[in-house]
Amino acid sequence: MSVGVDTTENAGRDLKEIFDGVQVFDYPKPIALIKYIVNFLYFNDFTVLDFFAGSGTTMHAVMALNDEDGGHRQCILVTNNENNICEEVTYERNKRVITGYTKPNGEFVEGLRDNNLRYYRTAFVGRNRSPRNLRQLVNLSTDMLCIKEDLYAEQKEFCGTKTRKGLYRYFDDGNKRMLVIYREEYISELVEMIAEMNFDADGRRIMVYVFSPSEEPWRGDFEPVADRVDLCSLPNAILNVYKRVLPKRKDSVVYVNPDSANNESQSIPNSLFPEMDEEGGEA
Numbered sequence: 001m002s003v004g005v006d007t008t009e010n011a012g013r014d015l016k017e018i019f020d021g022v023q024v025f026d027y028p029k030p031i032a033l034i035k036y037i038v039n040f041l042y043f044n045d046f047t048v049l050d051f052f053a054g055s056g057t058t059m060h061a062v063m064a065l066n067d068e069d070g071g072h073r074q075c076i077l078v079t080n081n082e083n084n085i086c087e088e089v090t091y092e093r094n095k096r097v098i099t100g101y102t103k104p105n106g107e108f109v110e111g112l113r114d115n116n117l118r119y120y121r122t123a124f125v126g127r128n129r130s131p132r133n134l135r136q137l138v139n140l141s142t143d144m145l146c147i148k149e150d151l152y153a154e155q156k157e158f159c160g161t162k163t164r165k166g167l168y169r170y171f172d173d174g175n176k177r178m179l180v181i182y183r184e185e186y187i188s189e190l191v192e193m194i195a196e197m198n199f200d201a202d203g204r205r206i207m208v209y210v211f212s213p214s215e216e217p218w219r220g221d222f223e224p225v226a227d228r229v230d231l232c233s234l235p236n237a238i239l240n241v242y243k244r245v246l247p248k249r250k251d252s253v254v255y256v257n258p259d260s261a262n263n264e265s266q267s268i269p270n271s272l273f274p275e276m277d278e279e280g281g282e283a
Contacts (some may be wrong), residue, residue, distance in 0.1 A: 006030035016206030021104040024089050025055040034061035056090035060097050063112045070077075074111040074150075081121075091119050093256075100106050119150065137245055138211055141238045142169060142180050145209055148235070151176050159193040163276035177206040183238055184212055187221050194225045205230050213243050 011030040014022055034057055038048060050058040062075040079086050100111030120143060126133035146152050153173035156163060163170050167186045171178040181187060187210070194206065206229045210218050222229055234242065
């Protein structure tokens with residue numbers, strides 16, 4: 001079928017060349033058509049969303065346009081992954097476009113290397129207040145924060161100390177830094193670590209997200225390093241679900257300290273994550 005700026009037949013031949021001469025998808029959209037549509041916008045710094053990703057032509061076209069005019073367009077593709085199309089076609093096509101590929105005739109096509117590519121699966125998070133559901137939620141939400149900040153380079157160390165994913169995660173791509181904290185009681189130790197960091201080299205501040213039922217409860221705690229961090233509020237969509245699945249703390253354990261001169265009572269709150277029973281249930 002002719003579309004004025006190319007044909008699906010030509011698009012099919014181009015796609016076969018990317019996949020070593022194998023036909024992996026019927027009737028892909030022509031790249032030229034998608035570039036023509038995207039170019040209706042006179043600026044070149046926006047996000048294109050395609051809910052029916054198919055073979056991934058839209059992303060291929062967006063990357064090609066950026067390569068041509070130096071634009072900063074981004075692209076999000078959505079697919080139901082029928083017949084494993086996401087992993088085997090959509091993702092694989094654009095990975096080859098980025099890294100480069102060899103046509104069946106032996107001609108090598110240079111990659112559009114100034115790009116990155118990731119895919120995520122959607123999943124249900126249990127609605128019950130349990131540590132299992134909470135852990136799953138914060139892990140998935142951290143992925144969403146990475147997308148929000150366009151920052152994916154997770155580091156295994158922070159301030160010379162090995163990171164602990166159950167407590168916090170740290171991301172640094174050389175341009176931006178992000179610290180995502182899951183355990184409130186660990187904040188003071190992290191603040192001390194940040195205070196000892198050498199910020200003279202580049203002065204890059206650290207974006208800090210704290211998973212807590214309150215939106216911005218820790219400004220006072222970060223006051224000693226206020227010139228080094230930017231406290232960020234969790235997006236409402238994440239915060240509201242977090243509150244819903246956050247297990248209620250068990251009653252504090254009250255005990256008498258035998259070494260205390262006045263035999264005074266003290267209370268220690270039970271740890272949130274390890275003490276709660278895990279439950280099922282889907283949202």
